[in-house]
Amino acid sequence: MSAEVWMGYLLDHQPAFTVVQSPFVHEGERVFGADSDATTLAVASILHRLQHDNVTHVSVPEGINAATVAVATGVSLHDDDEHPATWDLLLSDEATVVLARHDADVELAAMDVEIEVDSEFKQAMDMAWEQELQHHHVSQGAYVSQAQYEEAARPRLLLEGQHGEQGAVWPPRYSPHSNESVPAPRRLARVGRVQTWTTLSAAGAPSEFALRAPVLGGISTVLLHLEDGPNGVFLVVDDEEFTPEMDGRMELVLRRIYAQEGFIRYGLKARPIHQ
Amino acid sequence: MVDVAVVGAGQTKYGNHASGLKGMWAEAAQRAFASIDGDFDPSRIDEAFIGSLAFGGSQLGNTAALLTEHSAMDGIPVRRVENACASSGFALRDAWMAIKSGQADVVVAGGIEKMNDLTPERRRYWLGVSGDTEWERLAGLTFPGTYALMARRYFHEFDSSHDDLVHVSVKNHLHGSMNPLAHIQKAVDFEKAANGFMVADPLTLYDCCPTSDGASCVVLAADHVAKQFTDTPVWVKGSGAASDYLALHDRPSITQLKATQLASSRAYSMAGVAARDIDVAEVHDCFTIAEVLATEDLGFANRGEGGQFAREGRGVLNQGDVTVNSSGGLKSKGHPLGATGTGQVVEVFKQLRNQADGKRQVDDAETGLTHNVGGSGATCAVHVFGRERS
Numbered sequence: 001m002s003a004e005v006w007m008g009y010l011l012d013h014q015p016a017f018t019v020v021q022s023p024f025v026h027e028g029e030r031v032f033g034a035d036s037d038a039t040t041l042a043v044a045s046i047l048h049r050l051q052h053d054n055v056t057h058v059s060v061p062e063g064i065n066a067a068t069v070a071v072a073t074g075v076s077l078h079d080d081d082e083h084p085a086t087w088d089l090l091l092s093d094e095a096t097v098v099l100a101r102h103d104a105d106v107e108l109a110a111m112d113v114e115i116e117v118d119s120e121f122k123q124a125m126d127m128a129w130e131q132e133l134q135h136h137h138v139s140q141g142a143y144v145s146q147a148q149y150e151e152a153a154r155p156r157l158l159l160e161g162q163h164g165e166q167g168a169v170w171p172p173r174y175s176p177h178s179n180e181s182v183p184a185p186r187r188l189a190r191v192g193r194v195q196t197w198t199t200l201s202a203a204g205a206p207s208e209f210a211l212r213a214p215v216l217g218g219i220s221t222v223l224l225h226l227e228d229g230p231n232g233v234f235l236v237v238d239d240e241e242f243t244p245e246m247d248g249r250m251e252l253v254l255r256r257i258y259a260q261e262g263f264i265r266y267g268l269k270a271r272p273i274h275q
Numbered sequence: 276m277v278d279v280a281v282v283g284a285g286q287t288k289y290g291n292h293a294s295g296l297k298g299m300w301a302e303a304a305q306r307a308f309a310s311i312d313g314d315f316d317p318s319r320i321d322e323a324f325i326g327s328l329a330f331g332g333s334q335l336g337n338t339a340a341l342l343t344e345h346s347a348m349d350g351i352p353v354r355r356v357e358n359a360c361a362s363s364g365f366a367l368r369d370a371w372m373a374i375k376s377g378q379a380d381v382v383v384a385g386g387i388e389k390m391n392d393l394t395p396e397r398r399r400y401w402l403g404v405s406g407d408t409e410w411e412r413l414a415g416l417t418f419p420g421t422y423a424l425m426a427r428r429y430f431h432e433f434d435s436s437h438d439d440l441v442h443v444s445v446k447n448h449l450h451g452s453m454n455p456l457a458h459i460q461k462a463v464d465f466e467k468a469a470n471g472f473m474v475a476d477p478l479t480l481y482d483c484c485p486t487s488d489g490a491s492c493v494v495l496a497a498d499h500v501a502k503q504f505t506d507t508p509v510w511v512k513g514s515g516a517a518s519d520y521l522a523l524h525d526r527p528s529i530t531q532l533k534a535t536q537l538a539s540s541r542a543y544s545m546a547g548v549a550a551r552d553i554d555v556a557e558v559h560d561c562f563t564i565a566e567v568l569a570t571e572d573l574g575f576a577n578r579g580e581g582g583q584f585a586r587e588g589r590g591v592l593n594q595g596d597v598t599v600n601s602s603g604g605l606k607s608k609g610h611p612l613g614a615t616g617t618g619q620v621v622e623v624f625k626q627l628r629n630q631a632d633g634k635r636q637v638d639d640a641e642t643g644l645t646h647n648v649g650g651s652g653a654t655c656a657v658h659v660f661g662r663e664r665s
Contacts, residue, residue, distance in 0.1 A: 144409055152409055171410060196431070196529070198423035199476045206417050207399040219415045223424050223524055231524040233414040233424075246431050257413050267413055 003111040007044040007253040008033070008237055008271050010111045013052070016104035020045040022095035024239070025114040026122050030094035034125050034216065034238035035255040035269065039065040041097040042089050043254045046073040049087075049099055059085035064097070068266050072157035072254050074187070121215060128211035135262035146263050156267050157254060159188045161230060170230040190252035190268065192224030195231065197244035208258045212238075222270050224250060237271040249273040278664055279374045280501040280508035283311035283494035284617075284624040289609030290458040291391045292488035296334055297345040300325075300387050303490035303614075304346035307385075310624075311494060312505045317346070320494075321379035323353040324369040326362030326386035327613030330401050331393050342387065357613075359405035360561060362386055364516075364616030364647025364656030367493060371514050371658075374497045381500065385492035386618065388611035398486065405650040407522035418561065419483055421523055421651045423475035426564035429530045430477070435582030437469070437477050440563035442585040444468040444481045444606060447560060450592055451603020453633035458487045458609030482563040487609030491618035498664070509627045512548070512642075513659035515541030521653040534655035535572035535646065542644075543574075546659035550574030553597050553659070554640040555626045557619035559648040560604040566590075569646055570599065573657070598637045601626060616647035616656060627662050 003010035003021070012019040020041045024031050032038075042064045049055050050073070058077050060066040069089075070077045090098040090106065100106050131137060152171065154160040161170030162183035170188055199220040205213035213219050220236040222244050236242065237255055244250075252268040259265065285306025287299050294302065308315040325339040334341055339353040356366040363386025370384035390398065403417035411421065430436055445468050451457040463481065471479030494504070501508045517537035520526050526533070543549060550573055558573065560566035567581035575597055576584035584590065590599030602608040602622040605615060623643035625631045643660045 144413060148409065156413075196424045196428035198420050198427065198478075200415060200417070200420050200423075201472075201474055204417065204419050204474045205399075206403050206412060206415060207396050208412075209415060210396060210399070221415045221420055221424070223428075223529070233411055233416060233522075233524050235415045246427075265413065 003113055006048050007251070008240075009041060009044050010113055011048060012109060012111065013048065017098055017100035017106045018045045018049050019108060020048070020097050021111055023113050023115045024095070024117045026117045026119065030096060031117060031122065032095045034212070037256060038063050038091055038097055039068050039266065040254045040256065041095070042069050042099070043072045045089070045097050045099040046075055050075070055087055057083050057085050058087045058089055058099070060089050061091050063091050064089055065264070068157065071153045072266070074158055124215040125212065128215060129259070132211055132259040133262060133264070137260065137262070144265065149265055154185075159190055159252060159268060160185050161188050162186055167229040170226070170232065188226055188228040188230070191273070192226040192232070192250060192252070194244050194246055194248045194250060195223045195225050196246070197222040208260065220244065222250060224270060234268055234270040237269045240271055242272055277375060277377065278498040279371050279495055279511045280498065281493055281511065281620060281624050281660065282496045282501055282504040282508050283307045283315065284492070284621040285310050286456060286491035286614070286618050286621045287489050288456045289487040289489035289611055289618070292389070296338070296342065296387060296389050299389065299488065299490040300342040300385070300492075301345045303385060303387070303492040304348075304383070307492035307494050315504065317348050319381045320348055320351050320383050321381050322370070322373050323348060323351055323383040323385070324356050324366035325353065326356045326358070326364070326366035326616060327388060328357060328359060328362060328401070328405070329355070330388050330390050330612060331397060333389070348383070358654045359649035360559070360610070360612045360615060361647045361649030361654045361656055362613040362616065363491065363618070364645065364658070365654070367617055367620060367658060368514050368516050368656050370495050371511055374495055380497045382495045383492060384495060384617055385490065386614035386616055387490040388613045389488050390486045390611060391488050402486070410522050410524070418651065419475035419478055422562035422564050423478045424523060425529050425568070425651070426477055426562070429564060429567065429582070432530055433579040433582060435567070439567060439582035439585045440482050441465055441469045442588070443560065443563040443566045446585070446588070446591050447600050447604040447606040450601050450635055451607025453635040454603050454608055455633055457603040457607050458485050459603070459607045478562060478564070484561050484605040484610040487611040489609060489611035489614045489618065491614045491621050493617045493620045493624070507628050509624050510661050510664045511658060512661045513542035513544070513546030514656070515539060515543075515545065516654070516656040517541070518654050519652055521650065523651055530568065531578070532568055532572050532648065532652035532655065534652050535569060535648065535657070538655040538657040539573050539646070542657040542659045546661070548642060548659060551596070552642050553644045554642050555598045555601055555623060555637045556644040556646065557602060557622050558599055558604065558646040559615070560600060560606050561610055561648070563606065565648065566599065566604065573644070573646060575599070592635060593638050601631065601635050601637055616645065619645040619647060620658070623660050627660060
């Protein structure tokens with residue numbers, strides 16, 4: 001079937017289920033991209049479904065980071081006697097995640113987009129992540145503790161800011177605005193335009209990216225002016241062959257940022273919106 | 276209120292230094308004391324402020340106490356001042372305020388950094404710790420990347436290109452080639468500087484300052500004791516400082532540094548001078564784009580014309596409106612983070628006393644300026660100096 005592209009993934013939207021699949025293929029099998037995993041695919045599936053349905057109470061299988069999915073989608077994952085799951089996230093062997101209504105029959109259709117991944121690249125990237133994910137791996141990277149990461153999880157994963165006197169504020173600030181002691185939260189659209197960009201050479205990349213930057217040939221960062229007002233800096237999605245353009249439109253999608261002490265930090269990365 | 280003078284100033288050579296922290300500081304302090312007329316007794320020092328990022332973490336705690344222990348400053352109140360690359364610019368301001376307040380007559384301000392004894396991985400970590408870690412660092416940015424974002428935006432907004440940055444690099448390498456204390460004492464031509472290894476597009480190796488070891492030390496004195504130390508003091512005529520958002524994306528504009536604008540306007544106002552009165556300026560060119568922006572923010576060039584200022588050679592030694600970075604600047608003299616601010620004062624002190632060595636003396640230099648920036652512009656200290664007290 002001819003697949004729709006959604007947040008950099010292949011999408012099959014059906015009344016009872018949504019399939020999100022990696023576009024990458026290696027030796028005949030679907031594989032995750034350079035900074036993707038089942039969690040990032042799961043988030044993409046829920047965000048798409050939310051455009052059509054009220055998704056609540058999702059069961060999450062092992063292999064998907066439930067806390068990240070909950071924050072990045074804003075969806076409750078309660079699955080207990082009082083609130084039984086009405087949706088299930090299902091994990092396939094081949095870089096595919098399905099979000100299905102509870103007890104729905106799911107039929108996976110073959111998608112026709114296949115981007116072949118270079119073996120050497122895949123092996124080097126897999127090894128880098130494997131090493132980075134070791135619990136004892138503490139890079140010389142700047143330290144963002146798990147507590148600090150989780151404190152800013154909603155702004156980081158959900159792009160949640162604040163209502164300000166002169167428009168949206170993001171990342172949120174602790175100083176109260178005039179008479180408001182706590183500004184109301186506001187979710188921002190995940191779209192912006194490039195104000196400026198750079199590509200750091202592998203040698204110049206921060207040390208927390210030291211294992212993967214040489215494989216990627218450097219890392220690119222854009223400063224976006226978000227459509228809702230604020231500016232932000234974001235890494236460009238790792239597997240996009242892409243040179244940013246001034247004023248070009250980009251969307252923000254959830255991807256892996258880096259891992260330290262066995263803990264993956266996720267965040268929003270930018271990818272081009274092709275007209 | 277009491278006036279404050281610089282009566283002595285000295286520094287180590289910047290570069291890959293054989294000594295560690297204690298040895299470098301002792302050398303800088305000794306050179307500062309030796310620059311004072313007659314024999315200087317360190318027991319005259321009432322207070323000391325030493326700027327350092329404590330790069331590498333080898334002596335993160337009580338850095339200043341350890342250093343003064345090795346420079347005959349026993350028992351004096353001392354502390355480390357940390358404002359990233361502007362640490363010793365702020366140490367100078369703290370020292371100046373200590374005298375202004377009447378609590379001290381003789382105060383040392385200095386700075387130090389040891390950067391070349393780390394593995395490349397450790398060094399890369401420490402080079403990026405002064406940005407907004409949670410947001411900028413997780414977006415893959417260290418300072419070459421941050422300044423690259425500023426440079427590309429500047430080219431987009433104004434009539435400027437990378438060639439203008441090359442002119443800055445060529446000028447500062449030329450000046451540095453005449454400075455025996457500079458890290459890189461080598462002139463480069465336009466062609467070579469234009470084709471360096473790409474570090475952070477559009478910035479090449481020749482747009483980036485080196486990673487330097489070094490220490491610098493300045494002795495300040497109140498007006499009523501200054502003449503006990505020298506007949507040719509250099510007066511601190513104005514001190515201004517300011518801060519701004521730490522992260523680039525929080526600022527309304529990334530092609531100007533608000534902290535520099537605020538700090539310089541305060542310093543000029545206090546000194547009773549304007550940008551056109553400055554003869555020699557040591558500005559914070561950690562990256563060449565930083566000098567272009569600084570020439571605008573300090574008022575040497577109009578907004579959007581900093582590139583043109585560089586292109587027309589208006590900052591070249593004795594050739595333009597004002598000599599910018601006669602020492603070679605951070606680009607060529609080097610950038611031992613915590614030492615840079617007071618190292619700039621060492622150069623201006625020499626220039627205003629007509630003592631600059633290596634054929635880099637600015638003709639008839641009467642008024643000088645130092646401009647020291649922390650991070651990508653979150654902190655800034657600007658000082659104006661003069662040969663005349665008022």
